[in-house]
Structure formats: structure tokens, C-alpha cells
Amino acid sequence: MKHMPRFSLNTIRKRMLFYFLMSIILVSSVSVYLSINSNSFFRKIDSMFSASILLEDMKNYLAESEKNLALYIQTKDSDSKNHYQLYADLLNESMTELKGTFLVSDYYNVDKLANLIETFTENAEEAIGAKQGRDANAMRENYNYVHQTSKYIMEEIQQLNLKQLERNTEYYSALSRNNIIVGRANLVMIIDIIVLSCIIILYITYKMTDPIVKLSHSAEEISKGNFDVDEVTVTSEDEIKVMAEAFNKMKSSVRNYIKELQNKSEIESRLMEKEMQNLKMQTLLNDAQLQSLQSQINPHFLFNTLNAGVQLAMMEDADKTSIFLENLAALFRYNVRRLDTAVTLNDEINSVRAYIDLMKVRFGDMILFSVEIDDEELLQVSMPPLILQPIVENSCIHGVGEKEGVGSVSIHVFRDKSEGIIEVADDGAGMDPGLVENIFRKASGSDMLPGKPKKGHTTGIGINNVIQRLRLYFKREDVISIYSVKGEGTKVVIRIPAVGEGKVCTSL
Amino acid sequence: MNSAEKKLFMLFGIKRISLLFRGLMLLLFLVLAVAFAVSMTYSMVLEEDFYKIRKADGSGKEYEKNLLVVMYQTSDDFMQKFRQGIYKYAEEKHILIDFVNVEDINEAIDSINTAVAAKVDGIIAQGIYDAEYIKAINKAIEKGITVEFAYTDAMDANRVCFVGFNAYDYGKKAARCAIHQLPGMEGNIALMLQSFAGDEKDITSSLFIEGFKSITDKYPKVKLVDILRTSYDLFSAEDMTYEILSRHPDIDAIVCTSEKDVFGAAQVVIDLNRVGNIKLIGAGVSKDITRYIRLGVIAASFDMNPELMSEKCIEIMAGDKVSSDYVEIPIEIVTANNVADYAK
Numbered sequence: 001m002k003h004m005p006r007f008s009l010n011t012i013r014k015r016m017l018f019y020f021l022m023s024i025i026l027v028s029s030v031s032v033y034l035s036i037n038s039n040s041f042f043r044k045i046d047s048m049f050s051a052s053i054l055l056e057d058m059k060n061y062l063a064e065s066e067k068n069l070a071l072y073i074q075t076k077d078s079d080s081k082n083h084y085q086l087y088a089d090l091l092n093e094s095m096t097e098l099k100g101t102f103l104v105s106d107y108y109n110v111d112k113l114a115n116l117i118e119t120f121t122e123n124a125e126e127a128i129g130a131k132q133g134r135d136a137n138a139m140r141e142n143y144n145y146v147h148q149t150s151k152y153i154m155e156e157i158q159q160l161n162l163k164q165l166e167r168n169t170e171y172y173s174a175l176s177r178n179n180i181i182v183g184r185a186n187l188v189m190i191i192d193i194i195v196l197s198c199i200i201i202l203y204i205t206y207k208m209t210d211p212i213v214k215l216s217h218s219a220e221e222i223s224k225g226n227f228d229v230d231e232v233t234v235t236s237e238d239e240i241k242v243m244a245e246a247f248n249k250m251k252s253s254v255r256n257y258i259k260e261l262q263n264k265s266e267i268e269s270r271l272m273e274k275e276m277q278n279l280k281m282q283t284l285l286n287d288a289q290l291q292s293l294q295s296q297i298n299p300h301f302l303f304n305t306l307n308a309g310v311q312l313a314m315m316e317d318a319d320k321t322s323i324f325l326e327n328l329a330a331l332f333r334y335n336v337r338r339l340d341t342a343v344t345l346n347d348e349i350n351s352v353r354a355y356i357d358l359m360k361v362r363f364g365d366m367i368l369f370s371v372e373i374d375d376e377e378l379l380q381v382s383m384p385p386l387i388l389q390p391i392v393e394n395s396c397i398h399g400v401g402e403k404e405g406v407g408s409v410s411i412h413v414f415r416d417k418s419e420g421i422i423e424v425a426d427d428g429a430g431m432d433p434g435l436v437e438n439i440f441r442k443a444s445g446s447d448m449l450p451g452k453p454k455k456g457h458t459t460g461i462g463i464n465n466v467i468q469r470l471r472l473y474f475k476r477e478d479v480i481s482i483y484s485v486k487g488e489g490t491k492v493v494i495r496i497p498a499v500g501e502g503k504v505c506t507s508l
Numbered sequence: 509m510n511s512a513e514k515k516l517f518m519l520f521g522i523k524r525i526s527l528l529f530r531g532l533m534l535l536l537f538l539v540l541a542v543a544f545a546v547s548m549t550y551s552m553v554l555e556e557d558f559y560k561i562r563k564a565d566g567s568g569k570e571y572e573k574n575l576l577v578v579m580y581q582t583s584d585d586f587m588q589k590f591r592q593g594i595y596k597y598a599e600e601k602h603i604l605i606d607f608v609n610v611e612d613i614n615e616a617i618d619s620i621n622t623a624v625a626a627k628v629d630g631i632i633a634q635g636i637y638d639a640e641y642i643k644a645i646n647k648a649i650e651k652g653i654t655v656e657f658a659y660t661d662a663m664d665a666n667r668v669c670f671v672g673f674n675a676y677d678y679g680k681k682a683a684r685c686a687i688h689q690l691p692g693m694e695g696n697i698a699l700m701l702q703s704f705a706g707d708e709k710d711i712t713s714s715l716f717i718e719g720f721k722s723i724t725d726k727y728p729k730v731k732l733v734d735i736l737r738t739s740y741d742l743f744s745a746e747d748m749t750y751e752i753l754s755r756h757p758d759i760d761a762i763v764c765t766s767e768k769d770v771f772g773a774a775q776v777v778i779d780l781n782r783v784g785n786i787k788l789i790g791a792g793v794s795k796d797i798t799r800y801i802r803l804g805v806i807a808a809s810f811d812m813n814p815e816l817m818s819e820k821c822i823e824i825m826a827g828d829k830v831s832s833d834y835v836e837i838p839i840e841i842v843t844a845n846n847v848a849d850y851a852k
Contacts, residue, residue, distance in 0.1 A: 037551055111574065112606065115627040152622040178550045185547035189540060196536040203529040
């Protein structure tokens with residue numbers, strides 16, 4: 001079966017047209033009905049009196065026709081006859097009209113009046129005939145009969161008028177009774193149609209503007225940058241739905257686009273960070289290198305000279321001097337190596353040992369050194385070079401060096417769970433907590449420029465540089481901790497990954 | 509949307525508001541429809557009614573015959589029942605009735621003359637002997653109008669038939685009833701007859717007296733002391749009763765032939781405190797009469813059967829039964845014994 005094309009309000013224009021037309025048609029229909037209703041009421045009132053008016057006319061026609069008949073019979077005046085004829089015709093016409101309009105009560109017969117008028121006319125004609133035939137007796141008899149009939153007609157009309165009045169009164173009271181009800185019903189209709197139209201308009205306005213309002217709210221939110229607004233749902237099948245769907249699609253695509261942009265910028269910033277780190281490392285390395293270069297006058301000349309000194313000491317059998325010079329040479333060699341190459345903890349320990357031996361010569365028994373390795377495996381863990389030596393140097397110079405009497409510096413390497421611990425402890429002068437904090441603040445600061453090289457007793461690399469390089473190498477902030485109590489000593493703890501987890505001899 | 513609307517929508521929820529709107533619209537549509545229906549119905553009911561009447565009379569041809577009924581009667585109860593009967597049976601036979609209850613003979617004559625001029629098909633009239641009246645009746649008959657007498661008959665009129673009670677029999681029945689009411693079947697009786705004409709021309713009255721006498725003559729101890737004729741005057745019966753009582757203070761029974769007469773006589777009997785002492789025989793079974801019968805003021809009355817009379821009148825006029833020119837309507841006596849059947 002073929003489907004009939006269904007009328008649907010699928011566009012705003014159609015819908016607006018439909019609802020507004022519907023409201024207008026409703027209001028107009030009610031107005032038209034009310035107008036017809038009131039007209040019909042007046043028509044009824046009119047019809048009530050039309051018969052009475054007609055009866056009054058008939059009375060006049062009857063009187064006139066009888067008067068003219070009498071005049072004709074007396075004078076034989078043809079004008080009178082014509083007048084009689086005219087009024088008699090009018091009387092008959094009125095009678096015909098009356099039959100159609102008369103409102104009568106039950107059992108009343110308008111034919112009675114019609115028959116009376118017919119008798120009147122018949123007798124009048126006969127009287128005229130008798131007059132023309134000069135039959136005086138017949139004329140008189142007929143005229144008398146006409147006169148009598150006219151009387152009866154008058155009485156009948158009177159009676160009809162009375163009946164009509166009776167009927168009209170009855171009809172009017174019924175009409176009034178009904179009219180009260182009709183009037184009330186009409187009032188209800190008027191009020192109802194006003195309220196109904198208002199509600200239709202309110203409802204339609206709300207129904208059509210609600211999705212637009214929703215859309216505008218969402219658009220406002222999105223313009224503020226909030227993409228987490230709910231999807232705009234529109235139930236109607238019109239342009240607004242199309243708009244809402246397009247809006248929803250647009251929203252999600254914009255959101256996706258922004259997400260992509262965000263991801264990209266995140267990656268970029270991460271790259272930037274990485275670059276910054278590299279730059280930092282490079283700066284620190286440069287700094288350390290500069291420091292070491294500054295202390296490096298002419299390594300070959302110094303080594304050759306030191307080797308000559310070793311040979312001289314051997315020749316003179318000065319063993320202690322020979323060992324001292326060897327240690328010095330080893331330390332120099334270690335210090336002038338490339339700083340961007342990682343070393344093992346073993347290398348660092350050996351370098352520190354050489355340094356300690358040198359220090360022992362310098363300080364004699366004023367400083368007690370001890371190195372304790374609990375786990376030999378840890379010695380293979382790679383780390384940046386020149387880390388332990390500056391720390392031990394600080395312990396000797398600032399810790400024990402500033403203390404009166406004998407001091408001790410100990411290095412303890414052990415495993416704590418998954419990580420290796422390098423502890424450098426001294427019982428020297430110690431530091432204020434503020435000073436420790438200051439060290440770490442400086443190390444975390446953005447000041448990457450190499451500090452002023454220290455002159456005097458040190459090899460030149462500062463603790464800041466050590467901390468920063470350790471953090472960059474192991475990529476953790478808590479790689480180094482300093483515990484110090486003023487007057488009691490300082491303990492520097494370095495946490496490195498155990499072998500296998502950390503980097504082993506890789507380039508920095 | 510303003511803030512108030514917003515609040516409203518927030519408060520009730522959009523779906524509920526939408527539902528509320530729809531419900532309200534539906535309700536208003538229903539109210540509109542009902543108001544329209546009521547307005548329409550009440551406008552149309554009258555319209556319909558109005559046009560129905562117009563059609564029935566406007567066409568003027570829904571009846572087969574047109575009759576004039578002229579009655580010269582003052583008994584309300586009889587007249588009411590007779591009129592109702594006439595209308596009822598006439599409607600069944602599609603006869604249009606013009607019912608006239610006249611108060612004097614000239615009015616009756618005028619009505620008949622008008623009916624003749626109005627070319628009615630028939631006239632049902634009371635037979636009254638009056639020269640002019642009879643002339644008018646005969647003129648109507650000459651014009652080919654069927655004339656039928658009802659209730660009372662009259663001489664010299666060429667009426668097609670008479671429908672009414674047998675006056676002679678009525679007289680006999682009334683006499684027997686009166687005599688039986690008299691203790692020891694002896695006493696003086698007076699007759700009070702309603703009459704329109706002289707005694708010699710009023711057939712109905714004459715026959716009634718004849719019948720009455722035929723019985724009283726058989727009872728030597730019963731004496732018909734007086735015969736009086738009442739007019740249509742409302743107080744005529746009372747005056748006549750006083751006259752009888754003044755002429756014959758020892759009167760034992762008064763026989764009346766109309767409802768109005770017996771009612772007037774009863775008032776006098778009550779006034780003079782002679783209830784039970786004077787036996788009243790009346791006519792008609794109106795509420796007042798039956799009440800007086802129950803109270804013993806009136807000894808007996810006669811039901812003149814107005815419904816049957818009206819039915820017969822119409823039957824004959826409709827052309828169903830014209831076999832006889834005399835149709836007798838039976839009359840029934842109503843006493844304290846059977847008054848309950850009539851007092852409905």
C-alpha cells in the first residue's frame with residue numbers, strides 16, 4: 001500500500017504558521033459563532049413581531065376593502081371597485097404570507113382565517129355581480145353576509161393577535177431562559193479562548209526558543225573556554241535540531257583540535273626541558289673543566305717533573321718521598337682527565353685514597369682516614385668523576401681542618417635494600433642548619449654560571465657543582481643529603497643505584 | 509525567557525512543565541467544546557421547536573378535518589374531561605379542533621356562523637332550543653357542514669346524530685336513587701334542572717322529568733313537590749335551594765342535574781346545618797362532589813361519562829360510525845359505597 005504523504009511540522013516556519021493560524025482560526029471561529037448566535041437571537045425576536053405587524057396590515061386591508069365595496073355598491077364608482085380589488089388582493093397576499101410566518105399555539109388553525117377571507121371575497125364578488133346584474137335582493141343579502149364575515153374576520157384577527165401575544169410571551173420567556181444559558185456558555189467560550197490562545201502562544205514560544213536558549217548558553221560557555229558543557233539535545237525535527245547537531249559536532253571537533261594542540265605543546269615543552277637539562281649539564285661540566293684547567297699548568301711538564309722527582313727520590317732511597325710524588329702524580333692524572341666521561345665508584349675511591357695519602361703527609365696524624373667497603377659489587381657502579389674528592393676535601397679543610405685536635409674522616413660504602421650508599425663522615429666543626437640549607441638552595445638555583453674558583457687549599461670544584469652534577473646524572477633530587485650538627489661533625493650521604501640498575505661506564 | 513519563567517522551569521522540570529501545558533491546553537479545548545455544545549444546543553433547541561411549530565401549522569394540511577365544538581356548560585369537571593377527550597381523540601384521528609365554551613346563546617350563534625364562514629368540516633354542539641341557535645345550526649347544515657349534538661338534544665334541528673345520555677332513563681335512575689335515600693321511602697322531593705330554554709322545547713329536561721315522574725308515581729308516599737330551573741348564574745343554585753326550603757321547609761330530597769347546582773345546594777344544606785336531613789342527588793364526579801359524597805353531604809351523584817361522550821363524538825365525526833342518529837352514553841351512579849373508585 002502506498003503511504004499518503006504525511007503532513008509534518010518539520011520546519012520552524014511551518015510550525016509557526018500552523019500554531020499562529022490555529023490560534024487565529026480558533027479566535028475567529030468563536031467570534032463568528034458569537035456573531036451568528038446574537039444575530040439569530042435578534043432574528044427570533046423579529047419573527048415574533050412580524051406576524052403581529054402582518055395581522056395589523058390585514059385589519060387595515062380588510063377595512064379598506066369593505067369600505068370600497070360599500071362605496072361601489074352605493075355609487076357604482078369603478079375607482080372604488082378597483083380600490084376594493086386592490087385591497088382584497090393585498091389581503092389575500094398577506095394571508096398567504098401569514099401562513100408562512102405565523103407562530104401559533106397548538107390546535108390553532110390559520111386556515112380558519114384563510115377560509116373566512118375566502119368567504120369574504122366570494123360574497124363580495126357575488127355582491128358586485130348582483131349589483132352589476134341589478135339584483136337588489138341578492139346584492140343586499142351578499143353585502144350583509146360580507147359585512148358579517150368582515151366582523152368575524154376582525155374578531156378572528158383579534159383572537160389571533162391575542163394568541164400570538166400569548167405564544168410570544170411563552171416563546172420569549174423560553175428564549176430568555178435559554179439565552180441566559182447560551183450567554184453564560186458564550187462567556188465561558190470567550191474567557192476560554194483568551195486563556196487558550198495565551199497558553200498556546202506561551203507554550204509555542206517556549207518550545208521554539210528553549211533549544212535556542214540552550215544553544216546560546218552552550219555557545220557562551222564555549223566562548224569562555226569551557227568545553228565540558230553538555231551536548232545540546234533537541235527533540236524537535238526542525239532547523240534548530242540541525243543547528244544543535246552541527247553545534248555539537250563543532251564543539252567536539254574544536255575540543256579535539258585543542259587537545260591535539262595541548263599534546264603538541266606538552267611534547268615541545270618536555271623537549272625544551274630536556275634541552276635545558278643538557279645545557280645545564282654542559283655548563284656544569286664546563287665549569288668543572290674550567291676549574292680543573294685552571295689548576296692544570298702544564299700537565300706534561302708537571303708529570304715529567306714529578307717523574308724526575310720520583311726517580312730522584314728512588315735514587316736517593318727516599319721511599320716515602322717517592323710514594324708521595326707517585327700519589328701526587330696519580331691525583332693530577334685523575335684530575336686532568338675528561339670530565340664528561342663517567343667513572344666507576346672504584347676509580348673515585350682510588351682517587352680519594354691517593355688524595356688521602358697526600359693529605360696524611362700534609363696533616364700527619366691530625367686526621368684519621370678510614371675507608372670501609374661492605375659490598376665490593378658496588379664499586380662497579382658508574383658515576384660522574386670528581387665527586388667524592390671535593391667532598392673529602394671539604395671534610396678535611398672546613399670540617400677537621402677548622403677543629404682543634406685530632407679529627408677523623410671516614411668513607412663507608414654499603415648496600416641499603418636496592419640502592420648503594422656512600423657515606424662521607426667527619427667529626428669536624430660541623431655547620432649551622434642554615435648553612436646546609438643555603439648549600440642546597442644554591443645548588444637548586446638557576447645560577448649556572450661557574451662560581452669564582454677557590455684559591456688555596458682546595459682542588460677547585462665546589463660542593464654546589466658536585467650536588468648539581470649528581471642530580472643531573474642520577475635524575476633524582478634526593479641523590480645527596482647533608483647531615484650536620486654544629487661542633488659535632490658532618491655526614492654527606494650519596495644514594496646511588498646498586499649494580500645492574502645504574503649506568504655502568506657510560507658516557508655522560 | 510525571564511527569570512520568573514526560568515525559576516518555574518527549574519522548579520518543576522521542563523518535561524513536567526511541557527506536560528502541564530499540554531494538559532491545560534487539552535482541558536481548555538474540552539471546556540471550549542462543551543461550552544460550544546451547550547451554546548449550540550440551547551440555541552438550536554428553541555430553533556428546532558420554533559420551526560417545528562411553523563411547519564406543522566404553516567403547511568396547514570396535517571389534519572384531515574376541521575371541527576368546531578361549541579359547548580354551553582358550566583360544569584368545570586365535566587367540561588374539562590370532555591375537552592381533554594375531544595382533543596385526545598381528535599389528535600388520533602388527525603382532526604383539528606376549535607373548542608369554544610360559550611356563556612350565552614348569542615356567543616354560541618356567532619361561533620357557529622363564524623365556523624360556517626370559515627368552512628369547517630363539522631360542528632359538535634350542545635342541543636339547545638333557541639330559535640336563532642337552531643337557525644344557525646340549520647344554515648350550517650345547509651352549507652353541507654355535518655352537525656352533531658352532544659350532551660343535550662334539541663328539537664327542529666337536522667343534526668346528523670345525538671351523542672349523550674338517555675334523559676328519560678337518567679330521570680328514572682335519579683328518581684330511584686332519591687327514593688332509596690328517603691327513610692321509609694317516603695318524603696318530599698324537589699327537582700332542580702339546569703336549562704337554557706323554555707320547558708316545552710328542552711327535550712332533555714322534559715324527558716328527564718318524564719322519566720323521574722314515571723318512578724315517583726309508583727310511590728304514593730313520595731311526592732314531587734317542586735321543579736325548578738336554574739340558569740348559568742354562579743349563585744343560581746343557592747338561590748333556588750333557599751327558595752325550595754322556604755316553600756317546602758319539610759323537603760327531604762333535592763335532585764340536581766348539574767355539578768354546579770348540586771354544589772350550590774350542598775353549600776346551603778351545610779349553612780343551614782341540615783346535612784343528612786336533606787338528601788342531595790347530583791351529577792358529575794368532580795373532586796368536590798366525591799369529597800361531599802364521602803362526608804355524607806351529597807347522598808349520590810351520576811357520572812355522565814364525558815370521556816366516552818367525547819370519544820363517540822369524534823368517532824362519528826371521523827366517519828367511523830354513522831349507523832345511528834342516537835348514541836347513548838351510559839351513566840353510572842356514585843354513592844358512598846363506590847366513591848373510592850372515582851375519587852382518584
